[in-house]
Amino acid sequence: xxxxxxxxxxxxxxxxxxxxxxxxxxxxxxxxxxxxxxxxxxxxxxxxxxxxxxxxxxxxxxxxxxxxxxxxxxxxxxxxxxxxxxxxxxxxxxxxxxxxxxxxxxxxxxxxxxxxxxxxxxxxxxxxxxxxxxxxxxxxxxxxxxxxxxxxxxxxxxxxxxxxxxxxxxxxxxxxxxxxxxxxxxxxxxxxxxxxxxxxxxxxxxxxxxxxxxxxxxxxxxxxxxxxxxxxxxxxxxxxxxxxxxxxxxxxxxxxxxxxxxxxxxxxxx
Amino acid sequence: xxxxxxxxxxxxxxxxxxxxxxxxxxxxxxxxxxxxxxxxxxxxxxxxxxxxxxxxxxxxxxxxxxxxxxxxxxxxxxxxxxxxxxxxxxxxxxxxxxxxxxxxxxxxxxxxxxxxxxxxxxxxxxxxxxxxxxxxxxxxxxxxxxxxxxxxxxxxxxxxxxxxxxxxxxxxxxxxxxxxxxxxxxxxxxxxxxxxxxxxxxxxxxxxxxxxxxxxxxxxxxxxxxxxxxxxxxxxxxxxxxxxxxxxxxxxxxxxxxxxxxxxxxxxxxxxxxxxxxxxxxxxxxxxxxxxxxxxxxxx
Amino acid sequence: xxxxxxxxxxxxxxxxxxxxxxxxxxxxxxxxxxxxxxxxxxxxxxxxxxxxxxxxxxxxxxxxxxxxxxxxxxxxxxxxxxxxxxxxxxxxxxxxxxxxxxxxxxxxxxxxxxxxxxxxxxxxxxxxxxxxxxxxxxxxxxxxxxxxxxxxxxxxxxxxxxxxxxxxxxxxxxxxxxxxxxxxxxxxxxxxxxxxxxxxxxxxxxxxxxxxxxxxxxxxxxxxxxxxxxxxxxxxxxxxxxxxxxxxxxxxxxxxxxxxxxxxxxxxxxxxxxxxxxxxxxxxxxxxxxxxxxxxxxxxxxxxxxxxxxxxxxxxxxxxxxxxxxxxxxxxxxxxxxxxxxxxxxxxxxxxxxxxxxxxxxxxx
Numbered sequence: 064x065x066x067x068x069x070x071x072x073x074x075x076x077x078x079x080x081x082x083x084x085x086x087x088x089x090x091x092x093x094x095x096x097x098x099x100x101x102x103x104x105x106x107x108x109x110x111x112x113x114x115x116x117x118x119x120x121x122x123x124x125x126x127x128x129x130x131x132x133x134x135x136x137x138x139x140x141x142x143x144x145x146x147x148x149x150x151x152x153x154x155x156x157x158x159x160x161x162x163x164x165x166x167x168x169x170x171x172x173x174x175x176x177x178x179x180x181x182x183x184x185x186x187x188x189x190x191x192x193x194x195x196x197x198x199x200x201x202x203x204x205x206x207x208x209x210x211x212x213x214x215x216x217x218x219x220x221x222x223x224x225x226x227x228x229x230x231x232x233x234x235x236x237x238x239x240x241x242x243x244x245x246x247x248x249x250x251x252x253x254x255x256x257x258x259x260x261x262x263x264x265x266x267x268x269x270x271x272x273x274x275x276x277x278x279x280x281x282x283x284x285x286x287x288x289x290x291x292x293x294x295x296x297x298x299x300x301x302x303x304x305x306x307x308x309x310x311x312x313x314x315x316x317x318x319x320x321x322x323x324x325x326x327x328x329x330x331x332x333x
Numbered sequence: 334x335x336x337x338x339x340x341x342x343x344x345x346x347x348x349x350x351x352x353x354x355x356x357x358x359x360x361x362x363x364x365x366x367x368x369x370x371x372x373x374x375x376x377x378x379x380x381x382x383x384x385x386x387x388x389x390x391x392x393x394x395x396x397x398x399x400x401x402x403x404x405x406x407x408x409x410x411x412x413x414x415x416x417x418x419x420x421x422x423x424x425x426x427x428x429x430x431x432x433x434x435x436x437x438x439x440x441x442x443x444x445x446x447x448x449x450x451x452x453x454x455x456x457x458x459x460x461x462x463x464x465x466x467x468x469x470x471x472x473x474x475x476x477x478x479x480x481x482x483x484x485x486x487x488x489x490x491x492x493x494x495x496x497x498x499x500x501x502x503x504x505x506x507x508x509x510x511x512x513x514x515x516x517x518x519x520x521x522x523x524x525x526x527x528x529x530x531x532x533x534x535x536x537x538x539x540x541x542x543x544x545x546x547x548x549x550x551x552x553x554x555x556x557x558x559x560x561x562x563x564x565x566x567x568x569x570x571x572x573x574x575x576x577x578x579x580x581x582x583x584x585x586x587x588x589x590x591x592x593x594x595x596x597x598x599x600x601x602x603x604x605x606x607x608x609x610x611x612x613x614x615x616x617x618x619x620x621x622x623x624x625x626x627x628x629x630x631x632x633x
Numbered sequence: 634x635x636x637x638x639x640x641x642x643x644x645x646x647x648x649x650x651x652x653x654x655x656x657x658x659x660x661x662x663x664x665x666x667x668x669x670x671x672x673x674x675x676x677x678x679x680x681x682x683x684x685x686x687x688x689x690x691x692x693x694x695x696x697x698x699x700x701x702x703x704x705x706x707x708x709x710x711x712x713x714x715x716x717x718x719x720x721x722x723x724x725x726x727x728x729x730x731x732x733x734x735x736x737x738x739x740x741x742x743x744x745x746x747x748x749x750x751x752x753x754x755x756x757x758x759x760x761x762x763x764x765x766x767x768x769x770x771x772x773x774x775x776x777x778x779x780x781x782x783x784x785x786x787x788x789x790x791x792x793x794x795x796x797x798x799x800x801x802x803x804x805x806x807x808x809x810x811x812x813x814x815x816x817x818x819x820x821x822x823x824x825x826x827x828x829x830x831x832x833x834x835x836x837x838x839x840x841x842x843x844x845x846x847x848x849x850x851x852x853x854x855x856x857x858x859x860x861x862x863x864x865x866x867x868x869x870x871x872x873x874x875x876x877x878x879x880x881x882x883x884x885x886x887x888x889x890x891x892x893x894x895x896x897x898x899x900x901x902x903x904x905x906x907x908x909x910x911x912x913x914x915x916x917x918x919x920x921x922x923x924x925x926x927x928x929x930x931x932x933x934x935x936x937x938x939x940x941x942x943x944x945x946x947x948x949x950x951x952x953x954x955x956x957x958x959x960x961x962x963x964x965x966x967x968x969x970x971x972x973x974x975x976x977x978x979x980x981x982x983x984x985x986x987x988x989x990x991x992x993x994x995x996x997x998x
Contacts, residue, residue, distance in 0.1 A: 131844065131847075131848075152851055155847075155848060155850035160848075160849075163845065163848075167845035169846075170841060171837075171905075172838070176834060176837075179834060180837075182831070183832075183849070186831045193826055194823050196826055203831075207831070243849065244849075247850050367763070368763045368767065425952055425956070428956055429955065434709060434766075435703065435707075435904070436955055438763065438766055439951065439955055442893060442897075442951070443897075443948045443949075445948075446947065446951070447948035449944075450941040450944040451945055454945065458941070566770070570767075606774070607774070609771075610775050610778075613768065614756070618756050621760065
């Protein structure tokens with residue numbers, strides 16, 4: 064589980080490190096260009112919003128960062144290491160976690176198990192230890208169970224630990240997705256429309272939750288959202304995509320006023 | 334050289350049959366993304382229906398009458414199998430359309446076993462001799478011996494394939510089939526009666542399998558309840574080879590499969606059974622989309 | 634997995650104190666021993682019962698091993714009998730020609746089958762769904778054809794005759810009900826341990842949503858291959874047991890029909906339910922033996938072939954179960970020691986109480 068330190072500087076100074084760098088990343092599927100010369104730099108501790116009309120390429124950005132797609136051109140660097148072309152599980156192990164736009168929980172597993180599964184990459188006990196039920200195996204299982212329960216507590220789901228994930232109401236499923244992503248121990252968290260389908264009250268609570276989690280675990284967060292109130296209130300910066308290209312970037316206020324953005328996307332301020 | 338050409342002719346004959354069966358697999362897979370495991374057994378049923386008609390009517394008749402009975406048997410078999418295909422789709426596959434691959438495949442295996450063993454009970458396990466409808470007649474084309482049966486196989490398969498191509502490319506039903514194959518939800522939203530299109534697809538595929546059945550019965554002159562298993566699997570591999578979901582691909586794959594088998598059997602006949610599976614593994618490893626297939630990108 | 638009510642942390646973590654652990658062990662040993670004793674009496678009474686019970690044990694192992702691949706990891710494999718055959722032949726060669734001890738031969742057969750599993754799995758498990766199924770089917774058939782091709786192998790000065798298409802005879806009789814029972818128990822226990830661990834959760838996650846599993850840091854291909862190979866090892870051991878009971882092997886053992894039989898057991902018994910796999914294996918093995926006798930008693934006309942009737946019933950059952958309960962009859966339902974304990978307590982009217990401390994997510998055998 065990530066501790067509360069916000070930097071990697073052993074001397075303790077708060078010089079922000081560059082967490083993620085996308086350089087001229089392009090993604091094509093046959094003739095379709097999903098993303099074109101995308102550039103993004105994320106500094107440690109930032110919350111950056113990624114907005115744009117449907118089909119603009121926002122989820123493609125997530126998919127290419129997390130390794131589900133291979134960039135057709137360009138490079139992606141995580142803490143300075145190139146991750147383009149790595150398998151998704153490797154990238155997750157390096158500290159990137161995500162939630163999905165269409166919730167992808169492990170439906171027939173319990174809430175607790177969904178989270179415990181995500182601890183897998185941080186376990187050491189091998190298959191043999193599991194088969195023979197060694198003491199080391201038991202200790203590790205107990206430890207990860209406890210940490211899973213702590214995460215559920217933070218996300219307000221501990222009363223649901225034994226429920227099947229597919230039986231959860233929608234809002235709780237979204238929170239479980241976040242809990243599960245956090246269990247992988249990320250330093251960079253990608254949230255894909257976490258407030259989708261929520262009413263204003265729920266999205267306010269979610270906004271507070273994101274901020275708390277971000278602070279508590281010292282994360283850097285990239286957030287795709289259509290709920291402008293959430294984006295504008297918690298993001299330090301906002302990047303706007305349209306047709307696979309970046310059309311604007313800056314503080315929420317700057318972006319809100321940008322005529323190109325308004326033309327492409329924001330009909331009126333929310 | 335003569336042997337080579339002769340084997341070529343044999344290969345085409347075997348391949349034509351595989352192609353006909355493969356078309357059914359590929360069309361069904363195209364529209365509902367499911368391998369109809371029972372398809373090979375529909376082919377078997379087609380052979381038996383044709384056998385029944387032929388046995389009823391045939392007895393040392395003239396060539397013309399023989400051909401007429403052949404044609405009649407073929408039509409009856411086609412209609413019968415089309416109905417069978419529609420029945421299977423309606424009762425066993427449609428209710429499970431949303432379910433996982435495992436469920437669909439298992440059900441298809443169940444239908445396949447059911448057809449085989451029902452036929453075994455009805456018609457007995459022993460192979461039955463197919464009546465002689467096409468006279469033994471051989472012509473010499475250059476150095477190659479071409480017999481009447483081969484001509485019939487070639488002619489009928491060609492007609493069927495051309496007919497299918499026309500249906501798929503130049504008719505409204507064909508357009509609907511292609512739409513459903515491309516994106517079933519969009520097709521539904523466009524007002525296509527998806528259930529009917531799928532039913533028709535099954536019917537057409539099954540009718541083609543019936544044709545293959547009667548052709549095999551005529552050429553090899555024997556049928557048995559389990560004759561559909563191996564050709565069914567091989568035809569499936571042929572469909573994969575050509576690019577599953579791709580109609581010209583199924584025809585190409587079938588012909589190539591036939592040629593490959595004949596080639597291998599002339600060298601070492603015990604290995605013939607493995608040819609199809611070796612091809613399958615090779616395709617899946619090196620070019621899973623098949624020779625004519627297209628890359629499909631998953632939306633995540 | 635059934636819904637459990639909310640709980641404190643202590644409830645989710647198994648009570649590790651010595652008395653509790655010892656008590657659990659004692660209970661399991663007692664029940665297992667008792668069951669064995671009871672069944673052994675039945676097996677000892679009558680050769681027929683012995684054969685049926687032993688066959689049941691063998692198919693329990695096969696079903697549980699395939700369930701690991703299909704039910705828990707979600708990978709479609711319809712060539713499983715190929716691994717059984719590989720293990721069977723390997724074990725039989727070792728005992729018949731090299732006079733190896735039975736246990737060693739079984740293990741060696743398992744290892745060889747596991748290697749075959751690796752060879753098949755690594756290329757195939759990159760494929761999804763239907764393609765994977767057909768690839769495994771293809772490999773099963775290839776194994777069958779290869780076995781049929783090999784008549785004799787000359788190793789050093791030795792001639793190993795495996796009979797090719799005619800099959801291998803003269804295999805020493807080593808399998809007893811005891812061997813089969815305890816091997817099955819060991820297999821069930823090991824599979825259970827695997828499934829209820831982080832590795833098992835990784836496999837189940839792959840079944841549930843492979844993309845999400847990969848995104849949560851699970852190396853999906855590695856686990857698919859692992860589950861596949863483990864299943865192959867167990868199938869190989871089952872094959873060895875079969876070889877030394879049936880005393881005759883032929884290439885059809887690797888064939889599609891046998892694979893389908895195992896598949897049907899797993900699917901009907903319930904995907905992802907070890908209990909279901911065990912129950913279905915026992916049921917179907919018994920049916921396989923008993924049905925011909927019942928059909929005989931019906932005095933059907935000669936034309937109707939009993940095996941065909943059996944297959945018709947079988948396939949209808951399969952279709953009906955798929956239509957009515959696609960997850961399988963016991964899909965998602967698991968018999969666990971804790972489940973039994975809770976049931977007993979509820980029946981005795983005790984409800985919440987001391988037994989709670991033993992409740993663990995997912996239960997434990």
